[in-house]
Amino acid sequence: MPDLSTRYLGxxxxxxLIVSASPLTASIEQIRxxxxxxxxxxxxxxxxxxxxxxxxxxxxxxxxxxREMLPEALKHVPAMEGYNKGVGGYLAYLxxxxxxxxxxxxxxxxxDFDSDWLPSAKLLQAAGADALELNIYFLxxxxxxxxxxxxxxxxxxxxxxxxxLKIPVAVKLSPYFTALANLAYRLxxxxxxxLVIFNxxxxxxxxxxERAVTPSLELSQPGELRLRLRWAAILRSFIQADLAITGGxxxxxxxxxxxxxxxxAVMLTSALLQQGFGHLTTLQNELHxxxxxxxxxxxxxxxxxxxxxxxSDPAAFERANYMxxxxxxxxEGFKPQN
Ligand SMILES: Cc1cc2nc3c(=O)[nH]c(=O)nc-3n(C[C@H](O)[C@H](O)[C@H](O)COP(=O)(O)O)c2cc1C
Numbered sequence: 001m002p003d004l005s006t007r008y009l010g011x012x013x014x015x016x017l018i019v020s021a022s023p024l025t026a027s028i029e030q031i032r033x034x035x036x037x038x039x040x041x042x043x044x045x046x047x048x049x050x051x052x053x054x055x056x057x058x059x060x061x062x063x064x065x066x067r068e069m070l071p072e073a074l075k076h077v078p079a080m081e082g083y084n085k086g087v088g089g090y091l092a093y094l095x096x097x098x099x100x101x102x103x104x105x106x107x108x109x110x111x112d113f114d115s116d117w118l119p120s121a122k123l124l125q126a127a128g129a130d131a132l133e134l135n136i137y138f139l140x141x142x143x144x145x146x147x148x149x150x151x152x153x154x155x156x157x158x159x160x161x162x163x164x165l166k167i168p169v170a171v172k173l174s175p176y177f178t179a180l181a182n183l184a185y186r187l188x189x190x191x192x193x194x195l196v197i198f199n200x201x202x203x204x205x206x207x208x209x210e211r212a213v214t215p216s217l218e219l220s221q222p223g224e225l226r227l228r229l230r231w232a233a234i235l236r237s238f239i240q241a242d243l244a245i246t247g248g249x250x251x252x253x254x255x256x257x258x259x260x261x262x263x264x265a266v267m268l269t270s271a272l273l274q275q276g277f278g279h280l281t282t283l284q285n286e287l288h289x290x291x292x293x294x295x296x297x298x299x300x301x302x303x304x305x306x307x308x309x310x311x312s313d314p315a316a317f318e319r320a321n322y323m324x325x326x327x328x329x330x331x332e333g334f335k336p337q338n
Pocket of ligand 1: 020021022023044045046047108110135172198199200217219220221246247248249267268269270271
């Protein structure tokens with residue numbers, strides 16, 4: 001009977017399937033069902049540091065919609081109570097979630113560099129979070145802000161939280177860094193217990209007749225996994241922190257690829273929104289069967305097998321791969337349409 005257990009952020013998980021941050025984990029009934037279906041851990045939807053700032057300024061302005069009373073930087077922050085229950089509601093929910101399920105409950109904190117991360121993180125720790133996932137969402141849109149400034153701030157933030165908190169800290173990263181390997185290494189050295197790769201950005205769309213910018217959220221496609229696989233395979237060779245893959249994990253093959261790339265765990269949201277919670281049970285059974293068919297007794301036997309350090313052809317993840325892919329397209333009989 002293959003052992004599906006894995007280690008993530010210091011916890012022994014019964015399998016590598018974690019439900020990532022989204023409204024799926026926003027109700028007690030749902031998290032119980034997710035646990036029943038096989039989820040090994042859950043990440044709650046994000047609490048936004050702006051919400052904590054607004055509350056500390058006087059919750060009443062926020063609730064009764066008098067946004068003009070708020071400081072300029074906070075006027076455009078949408079009311080998020082419907083999404084994550086507000087600050088008080090989130091903390092109460094986190095506390096209740098801890099008693100409702102046995103699996104680790106990871107709180108998610110989303111903010112930028114103007115945020116008061118430490119007090120917010122301490123609130124989540126006090127409410128019972130088993131671990132904290134940081135979603136540092138900062139769009140580097142000002143030409144005066146340099147890459148090294150942003151990266152230094154991220155590293156300093158992780159170091160401060162690591163030193164001040166008792167619970168493990170994971171960082172949900174974006175792929176949009178010039179030197180991702182260097183940043184990941186520095187975050188690892190700063191004490192990050194886990195790196196979650198990668199955040200999906202929901203790019204705004206245009207409504208052309210109205211000249212308006214509109215928010216747009218599309219669920220992931222399995223093809224998005226490849227960017228994660230490549231980076232997990234690269235990072236695994238020198239990062240001590242645990243790695244979790246989020247983005248494009250839909251099938252059991254995706255789970256196996258993630259582990260082979262070197263991930264400790266994979267996270268799911270889109271696949272569960274599309275296929276229901278029962279998909280967790282299916283994935284677990286299929287993973288079990290795959291290991292059995294291949295006479296493998298645990299995940300350790302395949303973890304990192306496809307990572308850069310074990311690849312006989314390291315170029316497969318690097319520049320030469322790009323050239324090979326371009327060449328293979330022509331090789332497949334590509335004919336331009338006239
Ligand atoms: C409706 C929805 C809400 C989400 N909310 C959050 C969130 O609050 N915080 C966060 O870090 N990620 C959030 N995500 C991103 C997911 O956690 C996940 O990283 C992303 O969907 C990629 O994984 P997937 O391919 O399994 O969907 C959300 C995703 C969806 C679809």
